[in-house]
Amino acid sequence: MILPPLPELPAVSYVMPVLNEEGYLETAVRTILDQDYAGEKEIVLALGPSRDRTDEIAAALAAADARVRLVENPQTHIPAGLNLAIAASRHPVVVRVDAHSELTPDYTRRGIEALGREGAANVGGVMRAAGRGAVQRAIARGYNSPFGLGGGAYHGDGSAAPAESAYLGIFRREALDAVGGYDPAILRGEDWELNLRIRRAGGLVWFEPALGVTYWPRASLGDLARQFFATGTWRAVLVRRYGRANPWRFFAPGALVLGLAASLVGLVLLVCGVLPWGSAWSLLLAPAALYLLGIAYATIRIPDQRGLRDHLLTAATLVTMHLSWGSGFLRGITLGGGRVVDRSRV
Template identity: 30%
Template structure:
């Protein structure tokens, strides 16, 4: 027998692609070395840099064996990310841009969340904007928007820092490099279709606003790729005949309804399970009712009434996170349901997530101005602040 043992695989794989970022690369790498959670590897992939980035990267790789450096020809960010991810070994994977920084507890807090919540496939945090000198410019605007699968169709809410399960990454087929400058948006949209995503409202990533950065130089291409990613998501979700993506001159995304909701007739089998579920709920057997509603949805995924009743039953059972997920899923099929937003607001209010609750009530009132419950709850919340 051999006396040699295989070293354990790292818990987290971070991926960083580098292209001519000598001014900030050391700062980014130091933020990884400063992590309070030590069980990580960093796949550091140079994408054909012509400045001192390679020398800096090699120096750090020599200092810490957890940094695995690869030097390659110029591929472009999407293909470089795809190649780098093939080297990852961790249970969880995340990205760090070479001109940004992680807060020291970023890995610890996101790993702890995913370890405690196996039902979630990805967690993302708040990010703080910084200038070229590293001075803080305040919380990013996306951080103030509550997460929802439908909201993700009009904005990359899952901006930074994202940590997802390697199994989820594999399930969705990884990165698609053809979505140039919007690879992360396309990835997040596909993740949202196979698992739950959680917004950890902690400022754990520092995003550098760089006028010379790639994201600014390629805004038009990024917008086009993002638009294509959203339209593909609408087709995958069966919403292309109900919702149309509209893009303003300023590049803002909006969804416009242009067909009646739920045009397909409800099948007899799905309707039977739905009726049985309502009867059981009326008798107080909420657990059995949940099973019936879930079966109705399995048979007909766009069964809006079943999604709504499932959320109500889960709420009655005190399963608040599951109820939130049910209402959010419902809104992916019909984002005009004011009552669903009102229900979400009530659940977030119970959990003490005041900003989320306010945003949900506001959305409900915008859709249905005479929705008394939303108006009253919103007034109560604002009065409490």
């Protein structure tokens, strides 16, 4: 992938899919408008069929600032909305943003510097989850910890380097055009899938830890479970499609769920006397015992907790993340994605 040099201050299009975001949308847009970048900017919001005041807020933002433009996303799904927003945008740099995210003021300026310096097709930074209530703060701790979400470099403060994927992303439009944009058939994990195609086309995906984004995760364990079940399901779809291109960590939660299921069956058989205690069959309990020890260790090690309630919520968050993702993965690997969608914001 050969990309022409960027001008000194390329114009930027921010694209954002939006659905039921009345509590977050205005702040997210304000952090874009307040960027310290001197180049021309526009924001394109792809509006899904929200059931709250999101559309009213979006219309007010567009009326107050001509740089904010609106397009309809009747399909609801994120990849479709992103493609519609990209198609409606005009500028050579495309910045994906999320209604639950807040950019640091220097995000655009530093990202475009990295695009030009590295000759990258896409640049991403660090996702720093935050929370307002006790449960959302616990979920944010899970996001920020390798014991919770783990995986990509953008979940921690690593070194600047080529990356497998990027959180959100600051793209060269030529790179998006070259690979055909987001795949609307991939309803979760669309960022990883797009970045895989960019890398296979010869484009560089770059991790730039100087870029910071505050992310507000789901605020309840039920919504977290729904989100992670859908994410696990569609990660399995990516495994079915791309095979060895997927990192090993995608398989770990599914293996965990199978191990815990074996422990549960073993416990029932031991208690019912079908299997003798003290025999080799007792090893069936090992996966559950090891997992409980791991959760206890992780809960002690994760910082920013105060008191027993925080520790219990942290443990509940980790278990919800792992088991929901793993169950979804097993569903997806056996049955495909089907009609599984993230209904936590619907």
